[in-house]
Amino acid sequence: MPRLSSLQGSWQSQRILFLVALLVLAADQLSKLWVRENLLVGESVPKEGIFRLTHVTNEGIIFGLSAHQALSLILPILVVAAVLFLYYRYPMFHSGLIKIALGLVIGGSLGNLVDRVRFGYVTDFVDLHLWGDFHWPAFNLADLTIVIGIILFVYFWLRLKLSPKHG
Numbered sequence: 001m002p003r004l005s006s007l008q009g010s011w012q013s014q015r016i017l018f019l020v021a022l023l024v025l026a027a028d029q030l031s032k033l034w035v036r037e038n039l040l041v042g043e044s045v046p047k048e049g050i051f052r053l054t055h056v057t058n059e060g061i062i063f064g065l066s067a068h069q070a071l072s073l074i075l076p077i078l079v080v081a082a083v084l085f086l087y088y089r090y091p092m093f094h095s096g097l098i099k100i101a102l103g104l105v106i107g108g109s110l111g112n113l114v115d116r117v118r119f120g121y122v123t124d125f126v127d128l129h130l131w132g133d134f135h136w137p138a139f140n141l142a143d144l145t146i147v148i149g150i151i152l153f154v155y156f157w158l159r160l161k162l163s164p165k166h167g
Contacts, residue, residue: 016099016100017087017099017100017102017103018103020099020100021103021106021107022107024104024141024145025111027141028107028141028142028145031140031141032111032123032125032141035053035125036123039054039055039125040055041055041056041057042054042055043055049129050129050130051127052127052129053125053126054125054138055125056123056124056127056138057122057123057124058122058123059120059121059122076109076110076112076113076116077109079105079146080105080110083105083106087099087102097152097156098152098153098156098160100152101150101152101156102149102153104145104148104152105145105146105150105153108143108144108145108149111140111142112142122140124137124139124140125138126138126139126140126144
């Protein structure tokens with residue numbers, strides 16, 4: 001029976017990571033579904049302004065960076081594998097806040113991977129026209145959570161690494 005309680009304890013301690021990843025994946029897929037069903041490719045709502053929803057298809061990687069199709073499929077898998085490796089290998093990554101950051105990265109990576117497998121491209125829609133002719137490449141919720149997750153991960157990792165008890 002100790003084996004079962006050990007597994008339950010392990011699941012309980014990891015629940016937040018997987019819950020965040022699942023919520024990100026669901027929100028990402030639902031937002032992309034809405035865009036695909038309500039906007040034609042290239043269509044923007046509103047037509048003018050700083051912030052628009054614009055239906056864009058992206059065969060590259062994050063923020064429209066071009067990449068070979070194989071890389072765009074392999075990269076999310078490698079990111080998820082690396083995150084899980086770090087999480088299981090190093091106890092310092094078991095902090096609740098780091099679990100949230102890792103869940104953001106995993107959920108976003110899986111969200112874009114689902115699109116690539118299903119469609120051969122990722123649906124992007126957040127379109128920012130900041131000033132003058134400067135236009136940030138369109139992105140989606142998965143891209144945003146990956147970036148936020150990485151920033152949070154680095155921040156919390158540096159805090160842990162620099163704290164006196166971790167050397």
